[in-house]
Amino acid sequence: MLGKFFRKSESEPSNRVPPGQRLTTGFPVLTYGSTPEVSTVDWQFRVWGLAQEKTFTWAEFMALPQSDFTADFHCVTTWSKLDVQWTGVKVTDFMAAIEVDPQAVHIMEHCYGGYTTNIAMDDFHRAENFFAHTLFGQPLSPDHGGPLRLVVPHLYAWKSAKWINGLEFLDHTELGFWERNGYHHRGEPWAEERYSVRF
Numbered sequence: 042m043l044g045k046f047f048r049k050s051e052s053e054p055s056n057r058v059p060p061g062q063r064l065t066t067g068f069p070v071l072t073y074g075s076t077p078e079v080s081t082v083d084w085q086f087r088v089w090g091l092a093q094e095k096t097f098t099w100a101e102f103m104a105l106p107q108s109d110f111t112a113d114f115h116c117v118t119t120w121s122k123l124d125v126q127w128t129g130v131k132v133t134d135f136m137a138a139i140e141v142d143p144q145a146v147h148i149m150e151h152c153y154g155g156y157t158t159n160i161a162m163d164d165f166h167r168a169e170n171f172f173a174h175t176l177f178g179q180p181l182s183p184d185h186g187g188p189l190r191l192v193v194p195h196l197y198a199w200k201s202a203k204w205i206n207g208l209e210f211l212d213h214t215e216l217g218f219w220e221r222n223g224y225h226h227r228g229e230p231w232a233e234e235r236y237s238v239r240f
């Protein structure tokens with residue numbers, strides 16, 4: 042009985058759509074600028090800053106443990122999509138494969154094409170975050186960030202960097218592209234952290 046109650050309440054969309062958001066059944070593409078076309082042959086992923094520098098090839102990244110994920114996706118422009126299905130690598134599994142200095146409290150996400158977005162370590166190093174290469178059972182298309190993107194379900198989707206190719210570990214906050222242009226530094230959808238008051 043109790044199990045049934047919880048299942049029902051979890052599947053109730055109104056409990057899962059943050060304030061000011063509306064559901065979409067499609068999956069809109071939201072990209073600033075052009076879409077980089079990156080072949081997995083050339084693809085590299087680099088870690089630097091307050092971490093032991095390391096570069097992964099595609100084969101090395103794919104050799105990390107693989108997991109399936111179902112996550113809701115909230116864009117600050119007010120659309121949300123529930124139950125997106127992905128496959129990829131848990132951030133926690135990735136972090137176990139690198140050496141990060143304990144002083145690193147913040148991260149800059151870097152991407153092919155030059156997009157950046159910043160995230161606090163506490164928001165990044167979480168069990169529910171992941172790098173995705175597969176969307177609904179298909180290889181992630183370039184417009185949705187293929188070959189690899191980050192997904193951070195508990196923050197607005199501008200933190201979910203497409204074409205991600207590096208993490209820069211920092212001992213202080215630096216602002217990424219949208220954060221420098223007026224978006225909130227953190228971007229938590231249930232608190233409607235959409236825009237920065239300092240802007």
Ligand SMILES: Nc1nc2c(c(=O)[nH]1)N[C@H]1C(S)=C(S)[C@@H](COP(=O)(O)O)O[C@H]1N2
Pocket residue numbers: 068069070071072073074115116117152153154156184185186198199200201202203204205
């Ligand atoms: N590299 C890069 N990543 C990005 C963006 C971008 O313009 N460039 N847009 C962000 C924004 S604002 C959103 S809402 C999501 C959109 O992902 P989608 O196009 O797969 O829906 O990607 C995020 N990641």
Ligand SMILES: [Mo]
Pocket residue numbers: 071116117118198199
């Ligand atoms: Mo967005």
